[in-house]
Amino acid sequence: MFLGVLSAFTLVMFALTIIGLVVFTLQVNRYEASGIDDYNTYSRIYAYIASNPDSTVSESLYQDLREYGLTQDCYVEMIGSDLASSYTKDQLLDIAIRAKVSGIILEGDDSEETARLVEEADLAGIPVVTVMTDAPGTARCSFIGLNNYSAGTNYGNLVLQAASEKTDDAIDALVIMSSGDSNESVLCSAIQETLSGSNISLDSVVIESDSTFSTEEKVIDILDEYDELPDIIVCLSDLNTRCVYQCVVDMNAVGNCTIIGYYDSGTVLEAIERGAIYATLNVNSRQLAQYCVDALNEYIDMGNVSEYYSTDYILIDSYNVADYIAEDEQEETGEGV
Template sequence: MKQDRENGFPGKYTFSSLIIIGSVIIVLIITIMGIVYFQNKLHATGLSKDNLYSSYDKHYAFITDNVDQDFWNEVYSGAFDKGKSQNIYVERFGKYLFEDYNKNEILRMAINGGVDGIIFEGDADPETEELINSAVNKGIPVITVLKDSSRSLRQCYVGINSYNLGQEYGKQLLKMKDKDIKRVFVLVDEKNEDSSKNIILLAIRETIEKELGKDHGLDIEAVVVDNENAFSSEEAIRDIIMDSENVPDVMICMNATYTQCAYQSVVDHNKVGEINILGYYDSDNILNAIKKGIIYSTISVDTKQMGNLCVTALEEFELTGHVSEYLPVDTKMITPDNVKEYIREE
């Protein structure tokens, strides 16, 4: 052994020491990575170092479906910022649970958790209405957002005026007169059984009839699309496009997921120019598709204002015991003429 060391060969103790040092370095690296990951998670949930240990006056739950995440992230951001300015913590309730729970299961958790208020993407499901009523009866005010549960005891609905939305889509159809369109499909959510889709259809038809008369020759119909997840929506929209006997000239998409799926399917199946898309939301992909002429136009919703109004409604109800039953959110139409104003610089 002595001879080995004198010849420059490491002994067994030196080799063991290298293994120990290497192991310690690996553990340190893993620990640091874990800390960074945890801090990123805290930041994603809004629990930064500055507010992790803060004491909030109130705790609101923000609950939506798992579809249209980009859209809902922006709405949540508006709600979170508004809440923070008033020392209220708005939590994206259930987002970081290890298991997937549906919207109503998360709503039930929020009620059992005794939150001070709930911001909820409504629907016409009787179970949803029952849960909302349960929350209100326990003294937890509920604001529905984007989609309403009008037959429930919710305090306020924050969203878009369905008739105005239909009128805007109708005006866009009138601008397509030179495209010789005959068949128009309005893609609607199968879960949305309230009156909003009927109001939108009515507004589209009345806008067309006011300009062209009752014999306008347009076949405008609602087509129900599975909105359980992006894949099911994509499959349903692809089937619509591939049905050669009933292919539409125009598809009016009532949410961001439908718009993205329609745009992708039209490109994938070489239907650009044959099928016109009236979209919803203003993601980068949608704006670029308008610039390229793949999407005709899209409705842009003020998502920050939407989130802000939800918190404002809860606060107003808390302070006065009353709040307006409906708070409208601003929208704007983005077309090829003005799309450059909205495309974000990379």
């Protein structure tokens, strides 16, 4: 009996020793495998160079570029984002060329330096596609742009719709641009064209942010110039939209001043839900991302590609804002997980 118990106990001890050793080995293996060993490799790497890498539009576009790229066995890197120093767009373009990336997705401009670097990239065998803003007259292989005229018409129709809900006979509308570049010019022209023949008087202003926190100050300055706030304010950038919204809230003019914004940041969506912002137009960044990656792949694989791809804006108003808020929350939860 005693011997039996002793034998059983010994067997238990033996089993515990073995289990202990196995657990120990697994633990050692786990820590040995931890760290830099968890990664995937891809056949191509594309560099994304934004005019303003910190803008929410660029960040959003980069996320979509990265996600879509992964599905195509490409990794899209926002080059320079992990560096301790800040570099200009041209410097980043130069770095991308030196880093021998497979392709470059560039928010273009019409500067000579950019044109020279695009030329250099082309000579180095690196295809460049421009996105949102073009670099005309350069060696870029394709431009993936926004249909700004269509967007301007949409903005105009929204202004007309908002004006019809107001009781005043004379409606003042203000368009606030952020750079006055060709995109915004086309937008503004389309808005004017749409509003022609109506009783709405349209004014436009450009707020250029020459320093980090200047936008908000300039918005306040402009709105202070008005004895009475415009009935409708159209903002053509995300930051302008948020600044104008905050300013209108501070002036206690919500309801009197209708804001039509740009982009689908969380603040803007919440404001639409509450009725403080009438509607917003958002870049279809997924479509943009898809066109960019596909254009580069096609150029590398086939040697040529269509020079121009056009994407539409998405209208978000009180009718469909709930869907976007839910989508936002879902994305946040997904990232959290």
